[in-house]
Amino acid sequence: AQTVTQSQPEMSVQEAETVTLSCTYDTSENNYYLFWYKQPPSRQMILVIRQEAYKQQNATENRFSVNFQKAAKSFSLKISDSQLGDTAMYFCAFMYLSPSKLTFGKGITLSVRP
Amino acid sequence: NAGVTQTPKFQVLKTGQSMTLQCAQDMNHEYMSWYRQDPGMGLRLIHYSVGAGITDQGEVPNGYNVSRSTTEDFPLRLLSAAPSQTSVYFCASSYSQGRGDPYGYTFGSGTRLTVV
Numbered sequence: 001a002q003t004v005t006q007s008q009p010e011m012s013v014q015e016a017e018t019v020t021l022s023c024t025y026d027t028s029e030n031n032y033y034l035f036w037y038k039q040p041p042s043r044q045m046i047l048v049i050r051q052e053a054y055k056q057q058n059a060t061e062n063r064f065s066v067n068f069q070k071a072a073k074s075f076s077l078k079i080s081d082s083q084l085g086d087t088a089m090y091f092c093a094f095m096y097l098s099p100s101k102l103t104f105g106k107g108i109t110l111s112v113r114p
Numbered sequence: 115n116a117g118v119t120q121t122p123k124f125q126v127l128k129t130g131q132s133m134t135l136q137c138a139q140d141m142n143h144e145y146m147s148w149y150r151q152d153p154g155m156g157l158r159l160i161h162y163s164v165g166a167g168i169t170d171q172g173e174v175p176n177g178y179n180v181s182r183s184t185t186e187d188f189p190l191r192l193l194s195a196a197p198s199q200t201s202v203y204f205c206a207s208s209y210s211q212g213r214g215d216p217y218g219y220t221f222g223s224g225t226r227l228t229v230v
Contacts, residue, residue, distance in 0.1 A: 004156075006156075009154075043224045044221070045204065045206075045221035048127050091156060093157075097207065098145075099208040102149075102157070104149075
């Protein structure tokens with residue numbers, strides 16, 4: 001079974017600064033997908049970024065980028081130029097083959113200070 | 115295009131009552147799933163379906179039933195509600211684009227359920 005670990009329960013960052021959220025996972029599979037989801041106070045789950053394990057290049061989406069270290073089973077999210085709207089809970093998630101099943105970490109609460 | 119629609123958004127049940135959480139999607143997605151979210155636990159998979167007529171258990175299936183008679187609908191039934199089922203419930207749908215690549219994983223807005 002796959003597991004996803006987010007060891008930091010909370011983080012805080014000053015507006016306009018950069019912050020990195022950590023995620024590690026455990027799997028014996030070689031081909032899989034990794035995701036970061038954002039959950040603002042509205043409760044909506046919003047996909048931030050996804051990474052295919054067979055791609056060596058790290059995914060980027062505007063101010064969001066990942067550092068994917070397959071051998072170390074690490075998948076951290078970097079948020080550049082943090083904005084107040086980035087305040088939310090962030091979940092790291094793993095998917096193997098079946099698009100029906102995501103395994104989530106416990107989440108991290110990120111607060112962006114003005 | 116509504117995406118994934120969950121009803122109701124809020125519900126209070128008494129212990130022992132039964133109810134059905136509704137989930138419908140209009141994107142013709144073949145895959146649908148139910149998750150529950152509890153503080154400090156992330157989201158955990160309850161049941162999932164890979165197509166109409168096909169369902170399977172996830173990580174925390176006890177106390178819940180599902181069925182998938184159509185592609186669009188995937189209701190979650192609580193047969194006899196317990197306080198331990200107090201949670202936020204999310205339905206999600208997705209499709210596969212060859213090689214099992216997951217695309218379009220879309221979540222509903224959630225149902226906050228309180229069992230007293």
